[in-house]
Amino acid sequence: MWLGWLSVAVVLAARATATEQPSWAYSPPYYPSPWASGQGEWEDAYDKARTFVSQLTLTEKVNLTTGVGWMEEACVGQVGAIPRMGFRSLCMQDGPLGIRFADYVTAFPAGINVGATWSKDLAYLRGRAMGAEQRDKGVDVQLGPAIGPLGRSPDGGRNWEGFGPDPVLSGNLVSQTIKGIQDVGVIACVKHFIANEQERFRQAPEARGYGFNISESSSSNVDDVTMHELYLWPFADAVRAGVGAVMCSYNQINNSYGCSNSYTQNKLLKGELGFQGFIMSDWQAHHSGVGDALAGLDMSMPGDTLFLTGRSYWGPNLTIAVTNGTIPQWRVDDMAVRIMAAYYKVHRDRSQVPINFNSWTRNEFGYLHAGVQEGYGRVNEKINVRGRHAVVARKVASASTVLLKNNGVLPLNGKEDFTAIVGEDAGPNLWGPNSCPDRGCANGTLAMGWGSGTADFPYLVTPAQAIESEIALKGVGNVMSVFDNYATSQIKSVVSQSTVSLVFVNAGSGEGYISVDGNEGDRKNLTLWKNGDELVETVASLCNNTIVVMHTAGPVLVDKWYDHPNVTAILWAGLPGQESGNALADVIYGRVNPGAKSPFTWGKTAEDYGVSILKAPNAGTKAPQVDFKEGIFIDYRRFDKMNTEPIYEFGFGLSYTTFAFSDIRIESLQAEPYAPTEGYTTPAPNFGNSSDELQFPSGFSQVRLYIYPWLNSTNLKEASMDPEYGLPTEEYVPPGATDGRSQPLLAAGGGPGGNPGLYEELFKVSVTITNTGKKTGDEVPQLYVSLGGPNDAKVVLRGFDRITLRPGQSTVWRTSLTRRDISNWDPVAQNWVVTAHPKTVYVGNSSRNLLLSAPLTSSSARL
Ligand SMILES: *[C@@H]1O[C@H](CO)[C@@H](O)[C@H](O)[C@H]1NC(C)=O
Ligand SMILES: *[C@@H]1O[C@H](CO)[C@@H](O)[C@H](O)[C@H]1NC(C)=O
Ligand SMILES: *[C@@H]1O[C@H](CO)[C@@H](O)[C@H](O)[C@H]1NC(C)=O
Ligand SMILES: *[C@@H]1O[C@H](CO)[C@@H](O)[C@H](O)[C@H]1NC(C)=O
Ligand SMILES: *[C@@H]1O[C@H](CO)[C@@H](O)[C@H](O)[C@H]1NC(C)=O
Ligand SMILES: *[C@@H]1O[C@H](CO)[C@@H](O)[C@H](O)[C@H]1NC(C)=O
Ligand SMILES: *[C@@H]1O[C@H](CO)[C@@H](O)[C@H](O)[C@H]1NC(C)=O
Ligand SMILES: *[C@@H]1O[C@H](CO)[C@@H](O)[C@H](O)[C@H]1NC(C)=O
Ligand SMILES: *[C@@H]1O[C@H](CO)[C@@H](O)[C@H](O)[C@H]1NC(C)=O
Ligand SMILES: *[C@@H]1O[C@H](CO)[C@@H](O)[C@H](O)[C@H]1NC(C)=O
Ligand SMILES: *[C@@H]1O[C@H](CO)[C@@H](O)[C@H](O)[C@H]1NC(C)=O
Numbered sequence: 001m002w003l004g005w006l007s008v009a010v011v012l013a014a015r016a017t018a019t020e021q022p023s024w025a026y027s028p029p030y031y032p033s034p035w036a037s038g039q040g041e042w043e044d045a046y047d048k049a050r051t052f053v054s055q056l057t058l059t060e061k062v063n064l065t066t067g068v069g070w071m072e073e074a075c076v077g078q079v080g081a082i083p084r085m086g087f088r089s090l091c092m093q094d095g096p097l098g099i100r101f102a103d104y105v106t107a108f109p110a111g112i113n114v115g116a117t118w119s120k121d122l123a124y125l126r127g128r129a130m131g132a133e134q135r136d137k138g139v140d141v142q143l144g145p146a147i148g149p150l151g152r153s154p155d156g157g158r159n160w161e162g163f164g165p166d167p168v169l170s171g172n173l174v175s176q177t178i179k180g181i182q183d184v185g186v187i188a189c190v191k192h193f194i195a196n197e198q199e200r201f202r203q204a205p206e207a208r209g210y211g212f213n214i215s216e217s218s219s220s221n222v223d224d225v226t227m228h229e230l231y232l233w234p235f236a237d238a239v240r241a242g243v244g245a246v247m248c249s250y251n252q253i254n255n256s257y258g259c260s261n262s263y264t265q266n267k268l269l270k271g272e273l274g275f276q277g278f279i280m281s282d283w284q285a286h287h288s289g290v291g292d293a294l295a296g297l298d299m300s301m302p303g304d305t306l307f308l309t310g311r312s313y314w315g316p317n318l319t320i321a322v323t324n325g326t327i328p329q330w331r332v333d334d335m336a337v338r339i340m341a342a343y344y345k346v347h348r349d350r351s352q353v354p355i356n357f358n359s360w361t362r363n364e365f366g367y368l369h370a371g372v373q374e375g376y377g378r379v380n381e382k383i384n385v386r387g388r389h390a391v392v393a394r395k396v397a398s399a400s401t402v403l404l405k406n407n408g409v410l411p412l413n414g415k416e417d418f419t420a421i422v423g424e425d426a427g428p429n430l431w432g433p434n435s436c437p438d439r440g441c442a443n444g445t446l447a448m449g450w451g452s453g454t455a456d457f458p459y460l461v462t463p464a465q466a467i468e469s470e471i472a473l474k475g476v477g478n479v480m481s482v483f484d485n486y487a488t489s490q491i492k493s494v495v496s497q498s499t500v501s502l503v504f505v506n507a508g509s510g511e512g513y514i515s516v517d518g519n520e521g522d523r524k525n526l527t528l529w530k531n532g533d534e535l536v537e538t539v540a541s542l543c544n545n546t547i548v549v550m551h552t553a554g555p556v557l558v559d560k561w562y563d564h565p566n567v568t569a570i571l572w573a574g575l576p577g578q579e580s581g582n583a584l585a586d587v588i589y590g591r592v593n594p595g596a597k598s599p600f601t602w603g604k605t606a607e608d609y610g611v612s613i614l615k616a617p618n619a620g621t622k623a624p625q626v627d628f629k630e631g632i633f634i635d636y637r638r639f640d641k642m643n644t645e646p647i648y649e650f651g652f653g654l655s656y657t658t659f660a661f662s663d664i665r666i667e668s669l670q671a672e673p674y675a676p677t678e679g680y681t682t683p684a685p686n687f688g689n690s691s692d693e694l695q696f697p698s699g700f701s702q703v704r705l706y707i708y709p710w711l712n713s714t715n716l717k718e719a720s721m722d723p724e725y726g727l728p729t730e731e732y733v734p735p736g737a738t739d740g741r742s743q744p745l746l747a748a749g750g751g752p753g754g755n756p757g758l759y760e761e762l763f764k765v766s767v768t769i770t771n772t773g774k775k776t777g778d779e780v781p782q783l784y785v786s787l788g789g790p791n792d793a794k795v796v797l798r799g800f801d802r803i804t805l806r807p808g809q810s811t812v813w814r815t816s817l818t819r820r821d822i823s824n825w826d827p828v829a830q831n832w833v834v835t836a837h838p839k840t841v842y843v844g845n846s847s848r849n850l851l852l853s854a855p856l857t858s859s860s861a862r863l
Contacts (some may be wrong), residue, residue: 015172015718017411022618022625025221027254030267030735031297035334035684038754038863041242042276042341043786048282048349049340050687053333056082058693059319061336062709066314069707070283071371073377073756074358076101076452077283077301079339080709090343091355092189092280092301093137096144097448097577098130098455100438104384105133107455108393109574110448111146112554113400114173115163115599116426118780122174122396123163123173125475126189127180129389136385137170137555138355139349140630141187141245141280145177147234148192148217148249148451151317151554151600153611157199157509157521158664160553160575163455163613164599166636166650167230168797171237178241178269185351190238191247192282194264195231198613199512199521201624202250203284210520216623219613225791227268228825228832236273240753244277244342248297250285252623259285262734265296268862272749277345287750289313293327294737298335303707308371310705312720319709326729328738330684337687338759339657356381386407386458390579397583399778399800399802403594403654404602405570409545411590411656412500414474419467420482422493422539423504424530425551428484433460440514441531443503444483448582451511451521457578463549465506470589485530492542499757500541502588502645503531509553522613526606533560540566549584550701555602572598590656595778595802596845597653601636601646605849608646609773610638636847637793651782651797651846657807661781664843664852667764674819675752676756676831683738744861748831758820758832766814767843767852771805781813781843784850788837795842795850817841822856 039044063080065700068089072078076093093307094100099109109132114123127145132225134142137792149156151165159165163173174190200217200710202209208214235246246269249258258264259281269275278298286292286306292313294465302312321327343349358379360370369376403410412419429435429444434457436443441449445462448454464481471479480494495501502576505528512521517529527533528550538545547569550556563568568792571594576583586592603609617624633641636650696710711719717726748755769781782800784795822839823832840852 002363004339006175015655017368021797023627024265024625025219025254027261028258030262030271031294031734032739032743033294033334034270034278034743035267035330035337036341037681038341039274039276040744042345043060045341045345046337047275047453048096048344049337051334051601052340054688055085056688057261057690058322058332059692059694059709061332062315063317064339065299065318065335066312066707066709067301067333069371069705070302072369072703072706076143076359079299081804082153084832087704090140091138091532092140092141092143093134094143094548095453096146096814097453097709099133099137099139100452102137102357102454103362103454103456104382104386104458105580106389106393107448107457109396109400109577110160110628111162112160112164112599113333113396113574113576114177115169115400116390116574116596117396118169118597119367120172122178122399123764124180124775125392126396127177128184129278129392130253131181131186132387133182133385133389135184135351136353136383137357138353139186140343140352142181143189143191143247143340144453145174145188145523146191147238148194148196149172150197150232150234150629150699152197153613154526154600154609156197156525157523158449158453158511159320159453160449160509166329166797170598171234174234175241178238178243179533182242182244182346182363185347186718187244187346187348188282189247190235190243192249193235193246193258193269194249195222195628196249196251196258198612198626200615201617210678212626213616217251217257218624218626219255220626220628221254223631224827225825226628230632230634235269236753238275239275240759241356242345242752244345246275246277247280247282248279250282255623257285257287258282259297260287260292260295262295270296271746273754274706274749274752274845276338278335286313289317290321290326290732293318293321293331294733298338300635304705308705310725312707315709316706316711317720317722320720321713326718328684330686330740332371333685333687337407337779341860356383356425367631369703374703386529392658393577394579394583397579397759398586398592399582400574400596401587401594402572402574402596403568403597403649403825404598406654409500409547409568410588412588414470414589415476415498417477418498419471419477420477420501420543421464421467421479421504422482422487422495422497422501423535424483425504425506426462426481426502428462433457438514440510440516441507442508443518445580446508446575446830448507449508449510449553450516453511460578461581461585463581466503466585467588470527470585474732491538495539495542498543500545500547501539502549503536503539504549504551504674505535506551507532507553507556523553528556528557532711536561536567540564547571551575552723555600557606558647559601559604593656593775593777594653595655595780597651597780598648601639601650602640602648603644603646608639610642631640632793637796640794649846649848655779657771657775657777659779660770660772661767661843661845662770663768665766666841666854666856669761669764671760671762672757676747677745677755679745680742681745683742686713697759720721721754746830758819761816761818762819762822763856765779765815765843767819768806768810768812769803770798770810775808776804776806778802782845782847783815784847785817786842786843787835787836788821788839789824792824797847
C-alpha cells in the first residue's frame with residue numbers, strides 16, 4: 001500500500017516534469033515595511049498604543065513581539081509580560097469555531113456552515129458568542145476566523161474552517177464574524193495569509209513524515225490579478241472590518257515564505273489594504289530573524305525557532321538586532337504599537353480577565369509551564385463560559401442545512417409508521433465525542449473536521465438521538481437505528497420494513513499533521529467514506545422513501561444515487577457542531593424551514609473542478625511548485641467557463657415554500673470620479689528611546705527553554721548564539737528595508753481595505769421577492785455581475801441577503817454595487833479599473849438560476 005502510493009507519486013512527478021515546467025515564480029521585494037498611521041477607526045487606539053509604547057524599554061517591546069515558547073504558558077501562544085507596567089502576557093488561542101483545548105465551552109458549527117447560511121446576522125451572532133467565550137476564559141486573541149484556504153480545490157483539507165470558495169460570500173461573512181468577536185472585547189486573527197490552499201507540502205518536516213523528501217514548503221504561485229480579484233479580496237473586507245491581527249501562512253508565495261514575504265505583507269496587506277493591526281506567524285512559520293522583521297512580521301509564534309528549542313529568531317535576537325543597528329528601532333516600535341493598537345481597539349484594557357484555563361490539561365491542577373513540567377498549581381478554574389450559546393449553535397446549524405432534493409416527502413411529522421435510521425454517521429462515537437485528539441478520527445457522526453480548528457464538545461447530540469426522541473414523544477411510530485455501515489443483512493431487514501429511511505453518510509478532512517484513513521489533512525478523493533455510496537444504494541433499492549443526510553467537509557460525488565427514484569430527499573448538514581441532531585430534527589420535522597444555499601458547487605466528477613491539490617512533488621527535493629494556472633476560475637466560475645453542468649450549483653438550495661422574483665430596478669448614484677491615492681507617509685516615528693539593561697537581571701530565575709528578551713552575554717555575537725552572526729548586512733538586509741523616511745502612498749491604497757473610492761456606492765439595485773408558497777420561509781436573493789471582459793468569469797457574486805417572508809408576503813430587496821464590485825485589477829496600473837466592457841447585473845436564487853437581469857450603463861454613473 002505504502003510502496004504502491006510512492007510509485008504512483010514517482011510516476012506523477014515524472015509526468016509533471018515532462019509536460020509542465022513549474023514556473024518558479026518570483027516575489028519582488030517591497031520595502032520598507034509600512035508603519036501604522038492610526039488611519040480610519042484606529043485613531044483612538046493608536047493614540048493610546050503610542051502613549052503606552054513610548055514608556056517601554058527595548059526589552060519590554062521585544063517581550064510584546066515574541067512568544068515565550070511552545071507549551072510554556074497556559075494558552076497555545078503567549079508573548080512575554082511587562083511586569084513594570086502591570087501588563088500581563090497576551091494570550092492567543094485557537095480557533096475558528098470555538099475554543100480549542102478548553103472545557104465548558106461551546107462547539108459551534110464550522111465556518112463552512114456559516115457560509116451555507118448566507119446570513120450576515122448569524123455570522124455576527126456566532127462571532128459574538130465565540131468572542132464572549134474567549135473573553136471569559138481570559139483569551140486576548142482568537143485565532144480565527146479563517147478565509148485562507150478559500151477553497152481553490154474541493155479536496156483542500158481545511159476549506160471547512162472558512163466560508164466557501166467565493167470571495168464575496170467569504171468577505172461578507174468574515175467581516176461580520178470579526179465584528180462579532182471584536183465587539184465583545186477580543187482581538188480576531190484572520191488567517192492564513194495567503195494562498196494557503198493545501199495541507200500537503202505546507203511544511204517540509206510534516207511532508208517528510210509522510211514520505212515526501214522535500215526541503216522547503218510548497219510555493220503557491222499566484223498572478224497579480226488572481227491575487228486581487230480572488231484570494232486578497234476577503235482579506236480586504238477583514239481589514240475594512242477592523243480586524244486586529246492577521247496570521248501569515250506556512251506556504252511560500254512565489255517562492256518566498258508567507259511570513260518572510262515583503263510583497264504580500266508590506267505591499268499588499270500593510271501598504272495597499274492599509275492594515276493597522278499586527279501580523280503574527282503561524283506556529284513555526286517564522287523563518288528568519290532580521291529578514292522577517294523587515295518583511296513585515298510583527299509577532300513570532302509560538303516564539304521558539306522550533307517547538308521547545310529554547311532559541312528564538314526574535315526574543316534576544318531582536319534585542320541584539322536593534323542594538324547592533326540591523327533592524328531600525330522604528331520597526332520594533334511599529335510592531336509594539338500595532339499589537340497595542342489592536343489591544344486598545346477592541347478595548348482589552350476594559351474586558352481582560354485573568355487566564356483561567358490551561359491548554360495542556362483538563363484537570364484543575366497541573367504544571368504552570370507544561371512544556372518543561374515546571375511549576376505546579378491551580379491551572380484550570382473550569383469556568384463555564386457557554387451562557388445561552390447553544391441556542392446560537394443550534395440556530396446556525398439548522399439555518400445551514402441545505403435541502404438539495406425533495407420529492408415532497410419533507411418535512412416529516414414524526415408519526416410515520418416505521419422510520420429506519422441507517423449509518424454510523426447517525427450515531428455516537430463509541431469512544432466518546434472527544435476521544436480522538438483534535439477530532440482526528442472518523443468514528444460516529446461527523447460534526448467538525450480535525451486539527452487546530454476544533455473545540456472539545458460539551459456534548460454532541462447525534463442525529464439518531466434527536467430523531468428517536470422526536471418519534472418516541474409523538475408516541476405513534478417505530479424507529480430502528482443501525483449504525484454499522486457494513487451490517488448489510490441487518491440493514492436490509494430494517495429498511496425493508498420501513499416507511500421512511502434516513503441514511504447518514506459522511507466525508508471528513510482536516511489539518512495536515514493528522515492523517516485519518518490515509519487522508520493526510522486534504523481529502524484523497526471526493527467520494528463518501530466508509531462505503532457511503534453502497535450504503536445509500538442498498539437502502540434505496542429496498543425503500544421507496546430514502547432520505548440521504550450528508551455530513552461532509554465539502555462537496556462529495558453524489559452522481560451514483562442523487563437521481564435514484566427512491567432517493568426522495570437529500571440534505572447536506574455540513575459540520576454542524578454540538579447541536580447536530582437537534583438542528584437536523586428541526587429541519588426534518590419542519591420546525592425550521594430550510595433556507596440554506598450550497599456554499600460550493602457539487603460536480604459530477606472530481607475532474608470537473610479543474611484543479612485539485614498538488615499531490616506529488618514536482619521540483620525534485622526543492623519546494624513543490626503549485627502554479628495557480630486556473631487563475632480566478634475556481635468552483636462555479638470554472639463550471640461556467642467550461643460549460644460544465646454541475647449536479648447542484650453554487651448558491652442552490654430548496655425550501656418548503658416557493659419564491660418569485662420580479663421587477664429589477666437599477667439606479668445610478670452620483671459619485672466622485674475614482675482618484676488614485678497620492679502623497680507620502682510621515683517619516684517612521686520612534687516611540688520612546690528609553691534604554692535599559694539588556695542583560696538578564698541578576699538572580700533572575702529562568703524557566704527552562706523559555707524565551708526571554710534579555711541577553712546572557714555583553715558580547716552580542718556570543719549572546720546571539722548564531723554562528724552566522726555579523727555577516728555583512730548587504731547579504732540579508734534588502735535595499736531600502738531600513739529607510740524610515742516618508743514613503744510614497746500606493747494608488748490603490750489610502751484607507752482601510754484599500755482606496756476609499758473603491759467602497760463608494762455607484763448603483764442601487766432593487767428586486768421584489770414574494771413568498772408564493774404556503775409556509776413562512778427564508779430566501780437568499782443573490783446578485784451576480786458580469787464584468788464583460790474576455791478574461792472575466794461569466795458571472796461573479798457581488799451581493800446577497802437572507803430574508804424571511806410569510807406566505808403571500810412581498811418585499812423589496814435593496815442592495816448596492818460599489819466601485820470595487822464592478823472593477824477589475826489592472827496589473828500594469830497597479831490599481832482597480834472599471835473596464836469599458838458592457839456589464840450586466842443578474843439577480844436570482846443560485847449562480848445558475850439568474851431570474852432577472854439588467855444592463856449597467858456607464859453613462860449613468862461617473863465611474
Ligand atoms: C507572483 O508572480 C506573478 C507572476 O510574475 C506576479 O504577477 C505576482 O504579482 C507575484 N506575486 C507575489 C506575491 O509575489
Ligand atoms: C518578559 O516576560 C517575562 C514573562 O513572560 C517576564 O518574566 C519578564 O520580566 C519580562 N521582561 C521584561 C523586560 O519585562
Ligand atoms: C532527500 O534529498 C536529499 C537532497 O536531495 C538527499 O541528500 C537525501 O538523501 C534524501 N533523503 C531521503 C530519505 O531520501
Ligand atoms: C538567534 O537566531 C539564530 C537563527 O537565526 C539561532 O540559531 C540562535 O539560536 C538564536 N539565538 C538565541 C539566543 O535564541
Ligand atoms: C545583528 O544581530 C542579528 C541578530 O542576532 C544578527 O543576525 C546579525 O547578523 C547582526 N548583524 C550585525 C551586522 O552584526
Ligand atoms: C475509532 O477510530 C479509530 C481510528 O480511525 C479506529 O481505529 C477505531 O477502531 C475506532 N473506534 C471505534 C469504537 O469505532
Ligand atoms: C476515498 O476515501 C475514503 C476515506 O479515506 C475511503 O473510505 C474510500 O474508500 C475512498 N474511495 C475510493 C473510491 O477510493
Ligand atoms: C424502490 O423501492 C422499492 C421498495 O419500496 C423497490 O421495490 C424498488 O425496486 C426500488 N426501486 C429501485 C429503482 O431500486
Ligand atoms: C412507497 O410505496 C408505498 C407502497 O407501494 C406507497 O404507499 C407509498 O406512497 C410510496 N412512497 C413514496 C414516497 O413513493
Ligand atoms: C528617539 O531618538 C531619535 C533618534 O535619536 C529621535 O529622532 C526621536 O525623536 C527620539 N524619540 C523620542 C520619543 O524621544
Ligand atoms: C545563556 O548561556 C548559556 C551558556 O552559557 C546557555 O546554556 C543558555 O541557553 C543561554 N541562554 C539564553 C537565553 O541565551
